[in-house]
Amino acid sequence: MTTRELTYVKAFNEGLHQVMAADPDVFLIGEDVAGYGGVFHMFDGLLTEFGPKRVKDTPIAEQAIIGLGVGAAARGLRPVCDLMFMDFVGVAMDQIFNQAAKMKYMFGGGVSVPLTITTAGGGGMSAAAQHSQSLEAWLAHIPGLKVAMPASAYDAKGLIVGAIRDDNPTIVVMNKKMLGMKGPVPEELYAIPMGQANVVREGSDVTIVAIARMVVEATKAAATLEAEGISVEIIDPRTVQPLDTDTIVTSVKKTNRAVIVHEAVEFGGIGAEISSQIQEAAFDYLDAPVARVAAPFSPSPYSPILENAYMPDAARIAARVRAVVGRG
Amino acid sequence: MTQTTALGVQYGPREGYADDVTRELVLELHRGMVRIRLFEEHAGKLVESGDMPGFLHLYVGEEAVATGVMSVLTDADQMTSTHRGHGHAIAKGAQFRPMFAELYGKTTGYCKGRGGSMHIGDTNKGMLGANAIVGGGIPIAVGAAFASQYRGDGTVAASFFGDGATNIGAFHEAVNMAAVWDLPILFICENNGYAEFTAQGNHMKLEDIAERAASYGIPGVVVDGMDVLAVRAVALAAVERAKAGHGPTLIEAKTYRYFDHQGIKGMRIPYRDAAEVEAWRERDAIKLLEVIGTERDLVSAEEFADIWSQTEAEILEAIEFARNSPEPDPADILDDVYTV
Secondary structure, eight states: OOOOEEEHHHHHHHHHHHHHHHOTTEEEEETTSSSSOOTTSTTTTHHHHHOTTTEEEOOSOHHHHHHHHHHHHHTTOEEEEEEEEGGGGGTTHIIIIIIITTHHHHTTTOOOOOOEEEEEEOOSSSOOTTSSOOOHHHHHTSTTOEEEOOOSHHHHHHHHHHHHHSSSOEEEEEEGGGTTOEEEOOSSOOOOOTTOOEEEEOOSSEEEEEOTTHHHHHHHHHHHHHHTTOOEEEEEOSEEESOOHHHHHHHHHHHSOEEEEEEEESTTSHHHHHHHHHHHHHGGGOSSOOEEEEEOSSOOOSSHHHHHHHSOOHHHHHHHHHHHTTOO | OOEEOTTSOEESOOTTTTTTOOHHHHHHHHHHHHHHHHHHHHHHHHHHTTSSOSOOOOOTTOHHHHHHHHTTOOTTSEEEOOSSOHHHHHHHTOOHHHHHHHHTTOTTSTTTTSSOGGGOOOGGGTBOOOOSSTTTHHHHHHHHHHHHHHHTOOOOEEEEEETGGGGSHHHHHHHHHHHHTTOOEEEEEEEOSEETTEEHHHHOSOSOGGGGGGGGTSOEEEEETTOHHHHHHHHHHHHHHHHTTOOOEEEEEEOOOSSOSSOOGGGOOTTSOHHHHHHHHHTOHHHHHHHHHHHTTSSOHHHHHHHHHHHHHHHHHHHHHHHHSOOOOGGGTTTTSSOO
């Protein structure tokens, strides 16, 4: 039996349609999410299906968008609040990290905040320094938040549903450059729980832990490397908070080598945390230092030439893997 | 002492403004304000003596605002508070035992010792917590009001904040959004004249913060925040407006904090004039209500005195309860980071 294929953005959209149909407590607010369907078409058709009470355009006011979600979630609704570009989390950060994330703990457990924040991150579109960032490490550093980063159409649907059904504030970071990528997506409603990594590809010589669109680049690299006789296992954590350390460590204990790949800058990136966890849990299994492939420590540049140099790709990943397995 | 503001609004006790006041109402409001006053004075002394940890931002002087507004709300109505939040919590129905236990950091506290003074509140009584980020609670209250409208359950939300908070972006964003969507919410600005240690005249051009309402297309009302009956009256009108689907009201209550921004010790007042402090104390909200109650033969001086002494006894008992409550176990430090 073959599963039909959907684009990454259609899969996300279908998940949202289905979860809103199933749960009247779910509503969506954000800038241009209703009448326009969102600048990335993530929210197409929702206004028509669910009406203006449940799908609302807001003023350009990110603090109020998230704060409204926090208050409504604390009262038991399941808000989906869109921030359009991941770079805009900075505008709303107080509501995200001081309010949503901490409310349960600092009020002694008396309240849950089942808030979902949707946004789009990642570069590769000449969108420059304020519309290209990958800020997942910043968010993953905050106790109380969860951070999902879908890397396939299947996961885009499953993770938005999983996030909305999770009782904690969760940020789903869609990747702008993956919006049109197709993949198999079941028609029925399904949820992927937070904290379950996906073994994208099995292999024996090296483990690549890849975040978001870097899963695609790692998969290309793995095909090239396979022809050279290097067997690559790819782990997609799917969520960087919580992080499925067990699956990563199990893989590294098998392959004895690890390369971590993300779009965000290398310094202080989530790769640093993953690397640290690997060496703490599997030091004796490692045949080489854990390597990272990530962006240099600069804002995201505009020029396509510069941005190509900035972003990790299959060639850079393959080169680093060859070095790690001693064939560079 | 009626005064006229830049908006031309009169505030202060006026002839005939409270002719329909009953004995029961006077007793309720008086008890409410005394509960806050004595709680705060005891809490301040306990921190100053080193018996209790943490920062305390005391509400003494501003009791009429929380008490007046909360007297027209129910447990189902939601409220967000500030770093100066004990008064709001007590007025909304928080009890002394878990209040003091929280300040002592004990497991029997409202937040199990996780929140302390700046996050205190009873989530079962419609409190979305005290908030230690200035302006941070305002958008959250808008969300609570959104839930009221979404469910059509007839509840309202109230958000308390100070004069300083009306300069922060969150205030502007939240009030605008609530106005656009006609959400059932009261925005209550407790204008005590100072953003921490900076006088209002140095942090905004306006004299009446209620004027800011005009820029969101909602009513702004100035009220004497030292007059609990006046506060109650404007809050009642704002609740009726909210429940009728007409949207938010910005209420500016002119009030004053008798103690420093933080703590009780010494009244470090280089930024305030001692005569100014004394002038506001002369207009004390509890004293005013006692005058109204006795002059109108609604409540006797002895009955008012009983409220003070009963409350004092209740507080002393609650402090003992808090002191004798169990300390939290460090093994539980990760509890309630997430809902599982």
